[in-house]
Amino acid sequence: MPDRPKLSIVVLSPQLSKLHAASLMASVAASAGMEVNVFATMEALGQFRRSVIERRDFVLDDVGRELVAKKVPLFYDLLRQGRELGDLHVYGCALAADVMGWKPEDFTDLVEDVIGVTAFFGKSEGAQILTI
């Protein structure tokens, strides 16, 4: 059987609209049968903390404000959906977590593991990589 197409998305931006774009592509790709690996790093990683999601402490631009106002399912909803329908994984960046003092348990359960770049590259072998 040929390898399934793979997509890896590196999420850098904490902006809700960019997290949304990344999660939307990730979930659609996963539900279309691709293996998808999302690497949340730098400023984006903080947005995957439970406390941030609970307080809805999002970084908003115009589109982000409308996503919230119109009650559109947000990035964590999209990622959860993609995980239910396909092969989608979310990883946190070990460097960003260490520098900021964030523990694995600080993150939503969507974040499967906190890993380094080498491990992420291993998972991304043969994948297209997008950076957002």
Next chain:
Amino acid sequence: MAIDKATAGQADSLNGAQVKPDRVVDARGSFCPGPLMELIKTIKAQPVGTVVELWSSDRGSSKDVPEWIKKAGHDLLYVLEEGDHWRIGVRKAR
């Protein structure tokens, strides 16, 4: 009125209206990619041969959903515009 038989895998809006869906998925009011996700969820849970009709008010889905149906190897039966929403018929083929 004479209606041509739809070619397998091709949209035929005339013939499509004659196919009776087994399941209707009402995703009106849902934003992209909500309707697509709901359709995928339903199709996964149904046996091969099931005809599903998706209702969507999201413009993007009227283009995206047929694209997904083709890629996933199912049969797109019809895409009908009904004022404020679309009705998309698909037969699960595998």
